[in-house]
Amino acid sequence: MNASLDTPLPEFSSPLGGLPVVPVASGDKPETDAFGPLGGLKRPKPSAQARILIVDDEPINVLILKKCLHEAGYANILTSTDPRNVITMVMREQPDVILLDLVMPEISGLTLLSQIRADEHLAHIPVIVVTGSDDEEARAEALELGATDLLCKPFRPTDLTPRVRNALVVKSHYDHLRAHALDMERQVRRRTAELAASRLELIHCLARIVEYRDNETGRHVIRVGRYSGIIARKLGMDSTTVELIEHAAPLHDIGKIGVPDSILMKPGKLSPDELEIMQRHVSIGKQTFEPMSMNDWKILRAHTLVGESIMDLASSPLISMAAQIALTHHERWDGAGYPL
16 A cells, blocks of 8 residues: 555544443553463453554555554554564564564565564564465465464454454463463472572581580581581582582581490590491491382371471482481591491
8 A cells, every 4th residue: 555644544433343442540450360270361451551563664554553553442552664673673662462564675574573483582472464465375474484363455443453452362361371480480499499498407407416416526517517618619619519518518427326325425445346336327327318218208208298308308419418428528548447
């Protein structure tokens, strides 16, 4: 359609086909529908809020589309007659729906549609292709590229507004689902952090058990953890490994809970038999952190939720590190240590 901006625009009757445009007062809550398993999906944005972008190289076509949309109650309308600037404009404005002319110079509507669908930040935006071309292949290609709908020129207002309304429904549902997914992701991150904190607290509780059994040990378990972290960092280990070592090292003597008090707290030198019993604490410490058998795991998990938490803990990298430290912390560089 070739015409100048001075060409008078045709008068349109009410284009909504009986759909009322209801203004939303500030502070009013939007209506919701029970939709799908999530429930409470929002209705399409009120017409005063929906952002619609019209892209057409012919200014008169832009004006006709804009007039139709204004009469339908859509007030927030963006326009562009230069296809070269469209992608930048879409990224900046994030419209709710795009009306895109198919045949334009320099950059075709198909090219723009392809670029929009290829961008992960734009691909969700509904695109209604508007064309006066009789090229069936171009129309089919537009649908293949992801056009939400097609509108052929010349069109009536009653052809335009239902398509825009339906596209806004799609966009509204997408926005709701995306917000729900982001909220679920935040909840998962928060829950993961809470579990990590509770696991760390359990580790510290185990370290305190050793402290109550052996005062000498209790005064240095925390220092051992911190010194071990410093050494690991100086050795060039990555931050994750350093953190694991720092938290696991205080449990190096956890196996002493299996050593009799008469030996553990004996003030003098241990006899060979007593020394052998004392040296078993490294194996006991490792066994403390070993996972339960499948049968024991099923019994414990069925009995209590705490049991399930313990099993989750047993499979953690922190516990694996603690088991390795508990077993090998009396080894020496010259091989004279134990248990190996």
